[in-house]
Amino acid sequence: MKIIRYILLYIFFATVLQIQAQEYPFRNPDLDMEVRINDLISRLTLPEKVQLMKHKSPAIPRLGIPAYDWWNEALHGVARTKEKVTVYPQAIAMAATFDREAIYKMADYTASEGRALFNEDMKTKNTGERYRGLTYWTPNINIFRDPRWGRGQETYGEDPYLTGQMGTAFVKGLEGNDPYYLKAVACAKHYAVHSGPEYNRHSFDARVNPFDLWDTYLPAFRELVIKAKVHGIMCAYNRVDGLPCCGNNELLADILRNQWKFDGYVTSDCWGISDFASHHKSHRNHEEAVAAAVLTGTDLECGDLYHLLEQSVNRGLITERNINVSLKRLFTILFKIGMFDPADRVPYSTIGREVIECDAHKKHAYEMARKSMVLLKNKKDILPLNAKKIKRIALIGPNADNGQAQLANYYGVPSEIITPLKSMERRYGKEIKIEYLKGVNIMDKDTEGFSFSQIASQAKKADVIVFVGGITSDYEGEAGDAGAAGYGAFVSGDRTTTALPAIQTELMKELKKTGRPLIVVNMSGSVMNFEWESEHADAILQAWYGGQAAGDAITDVLFGEYNPAGRMPLTTYISDNDLPAFEDYSMANRTYRYFKGEVRYPFGYGLSYTDFAYEKIESSEATRTGETMKVSATIKNTGKYDGEEVVQLYLIHPEDTNRRIPNCALKGFERIYLKRGESRTVSFTLSPEELALTDEKGNLIQAEGKVNIYIGGGQPGKSKGIHTSLEMKGEPYMVF
Numbered sequence: 001m002k003i004i005r006y007i008l009l010y011i012f013f014a015t016v017l018q019i020q021a022q023e024y025p026f027r028n029p030d031l032d033m034e035v036r037i038n039d040l041i042s043r044l045t046l047p048e049k050v051q052l053m054k055h056k057s058p059a060i061p062r063l064g065i066p067a068y069d070w071w072n073e074a075l076h077g078v079a080r081t082k083e084k085v086t087v088y089p090q091a092i093a094m095a096a097t098f099d100r101e102a103i104y105k106m107a108d109y110t111a112s113e114g115r116a117l118f119n120e121d122m123k124t125k126n127t128g129e130r131y132r133g134l135t136y137w138t139p140n141i142n143i144f145r146d147p148r149w150g151r152g153q154e155t156y157g158e159d160p161y162l163t164g165q166m167g168t169a170f171v172k173g174l175e176g177n178d179p180y181y182l183k184a185v186a187c188a189k190h191y192a193v194h195s196g197p198e199y200n201r202h203s204f205d206a207r208v209n210p211f212d213l214w215d216t217y218l219p220a221f222r223e224l225v226i227k228a229k230v231h232g233i234m235c236a237y238n239r240v241d242g243l244p245c246c247g248n249n250e251l252l253a254d255i256l257r258n259q260w261k262f263d264g265y266v267t268s269d270c271w272g273i274s275d276f277a278s279h280h281k282s283h284r285n286h287e288e289a290v291a292a293a294v295l296t297g298t299d300l301e302c303g304d305l306y307h308l309l310e311q312s313v314n315r316g317l318i319t320e321r322n323i324n325v326s327l328k329r330l331f332t333i334l335f336k337i338g339m340f341d342p343a344d345r346v347p348y349s350t351i352g353r354e355v356i357e358c359d360a361h362k363k364h365a366y367e368m369a370r371k372s373m374v375l376l377k378n379k380k381d382i383l384p385l386n387a388k389k390i391k392r393i394a395l396i397g398p399n400a401d402n403g404q405a406q407l408a409n410y411y412g413v414p415s416e417i418i419t420p421l422k423s424m425e426r427r428y429g430k431e432i433k434i435e436y437l438k439g440v441n442i443m444d445k446d447t448e449g450f451s452f453s454q455i456a457s458q459a460k461k462a463d464v465i466v467f468v469g470g471i472t473s474d475y476e477g478e479a480g481d482a483g484a485a486g487y488g489a490f491v492s493g494d495r496t497t498t499a500l501p502a503i504q505t506e507l508m509k510e511l512k513k514t515g516r517p518l519i520v521v522n523m524s525g526s527v528m529n530f531e532w533e534s535e536h537a538d539a540i541l542q543a544w545y546g547g548q549a550a551g552d553a554i555t556d557v558l559f560g561e562y563n564p565a566g567r568m569p570l571t572t573y574i575s576d577n578d579l580p581a582f583e584d585y586s587m588a589n590r591t592y593r594y595f596k597g598e599v600r601y602p603f604g605y606g607l608s609y610t611d612f613a614y615e616k617i618e619s620s621e622a623t624r625t626g627e628t629m630k631v632s633a634t635i636k637n638t639g640k641y642d643g644e645e646v647v648q649l650y651l652i653h654p655e656d657t658n659r660r661i662p663n664c665a666l667k668g669f670e671r672i673y674l675k676r677g678e679s680r681t682v683s684f685t686l687s688p689e690e691l692a693l694t695d696e697k698g699n700l701i702q703a704e705g706k707v708n709i710y711i712g713g714g715q716p717g718k719s720k721g722i723h724t725s726l727e728m729k730g731e732p733y734m735v736f
Contacts, residue, residue: 086548
């Protein structure tokens with residue numbers, strides 16, 4: 001009886017507290033948000049406050065505050081959930097689409113699927129599970145400055161402008177367009193100057209000059225903060241010029257908060273605050289480290305040290321008022337996703353489970369995979385294949401039926417993964433004999449027991465050989481998640497060479513001896529230098545990690561059901577010898593903007609089954625500094641097929657005295673569809689920001705002088721296109 005009495009008393013008092021909590025001002029959705037947040041913070045104790053600043057935020061039952069885990073991922077679809085979800089191509093593949101609208105729609109669909117799960121948890125009052133919240137720690141807008149970086153696949157490539165544009169589209173799609181509530185919350189990472197190597201990221205000090213900082217490493221973050229209004233920032237593990245990024249006053253306080261007026265929340269990378277004392281040795285102990293992190297602007301810790309903030313307050317290292325500043329930013333996010341409001345007030349609360357893997361989402365995953373395909377070589381127009389003339393295909397290679405490879409990293413799991421083998425058999429299996437042999441593993445011979453000569457002998461019976469190779473995220477990726485043991489080509493997820501694994505090239509050499517056409521389909525998150533393949537293969541298709549529908553996209557391109565138009569978001573260097581030291585963060589001789597040598601496949605490059613002509617270019621007469629100008633070009637499809645063209649605009653400043661001036665720089669792009677014989681005029685608007693150059697001190701200044709404008713299907717001198725020159729006049733105009 002006594003136990004029953006205690007239970008009844010507990011239920012009674014808990015009910016009283018819940019009723020009381022519902023009457024607090026912070027629960028009133030008609031009050032101003034700031035009033036509500038201040039009321040809520042005023043009711044918290046210091047021990048409660050510091051616990052709420054950890055990613056795994058506990059429930060506060062006496063106030064009716066639910067548990068919430070801030071850690072969630074949505075790099076290319078909702079990730080790491082137990083549910084079956086739609087999986088889109090990896091980020092680097094989405095960059096290859098050069099299609100803002102496609103990535104916006106992908107992010108919007110991703111937010112819908114995540115909302116459905118979150119809404120379900122809110123209804124059942126079962127919040128607090130990791131990978132179920134709405135605060136997604138994505139996009140990764142670091143610059144893929146070196147093709148050996150394993151996590152580069154998570155980015156939008158090597159160019160700051162492309163990265164900023166694609167990242168902006170993602171943020172706007174994910175966060176929604178309601179003026180008050182957020183559909184989901186994006187978080188731009190890893191701020192800043194972070195792009196490998198992986199093995200020492202917890203102790204590495206990235207040394208960078210002001211020019212490279214502002215010309216390469218910060219522009220995409222600035223774009224997402226100032227223009228996309230992203231609500232989250234994740235600071236990086238490494239140091240920049242001696243100070244950990246999550247405790248770096250210049251990056252977090254001066255640039256992010258003061259210059260860019262960022263008013264969202266900042267989270268550490270996971271367990272990054274512990275690096276201050278343990279690895280960077282920048283602070284004597286964890287109490288000093290957590291105080292420094294909060295004082296410089298890191299509001300949330302992914303990790304388990306911020307409870308020490310209570311001791312830091314007691315020691316006078318930080319004040320409770322400082323704690324409140326961070327809490328206000330965190331609660332602003334939670335209020336904006338609707339955690340404290342009735343469901344009927346939140347416009348996204350009606351999104352239900354029916355959107356998860358719905359037809360529209362799966363169709364878009366398929367379309368994005370098709371758009372991401374980059375045709376690198378097509379000797380004698382071997383592609384597209386004619387299904388009516390081919391009787392037998394030898395489908396060989398470690399990724400021909402490897403669905404896991406298509407999911408890349410930071411992935412969800414779909415109900416079905418369509419591999420090239422599954423797609424070809426489903427689509428053409430009745431008319432064409434598809435003979436599949438794995439042949440080799442990624443790095444070594446497989447266990448099927450066939451010699452290379454036996455595989456080649458079997459392949460010789462086919463009309464064409466399709467070799468689907470490359471690597472997977474088991475080999476390239478984040479430290480701890482990738483870097484298969486026993487292979488010197490990979491270190492903690494980074495690559496030591498840009499060559500295709502030697503065992504695959506050895507097999508292809510045998511296949512080439514058959515005399516049959518050899519088509520290479522490569523899956524990877526970075527580039528391969530294709531030293532042998534570029535000379536001897538009849539066709540090369542860069543297929544990236546294409547998501548759940550990659551197999552159908554590859555089949556479509558090979559058989560001409562889809563005309564490829566993807567473009568390289570990276571430079572393919574001829575040799576590893578062209579690469580500077582991995583740990584050197586200078587941009588000298590890196591990426592298409594600063595590399596001085598010859599390359600295999602340029603940034604912006606990609607072939608089509610049709611041809612396009614650039615017929616005329618026109619520009620506005622306004623050529624004074626500080627003014628916006630317009631430029632347009634007319635493009636015509638002069639080939640045999642309907643198809644898409646990625647129209648790219650590059651600027652060249654031939655007379656500027658800045659010794660760091662880029663070779664050329666992308667400042668506009670538009671993906672268009674043209675039927676055979678059709679023409680279209682594409683217009684671009686160039687702002688002073690896009691027409692300006694970074695000086696040695698990091699200032700962006702538009703000055704007098706000649707500016708060459710090139711519009712084409714790729715870079716100047718490396719594609720068909722058209723150009724004009726303008727003379728800018730006026731006083732130097734400082735953009736920032």
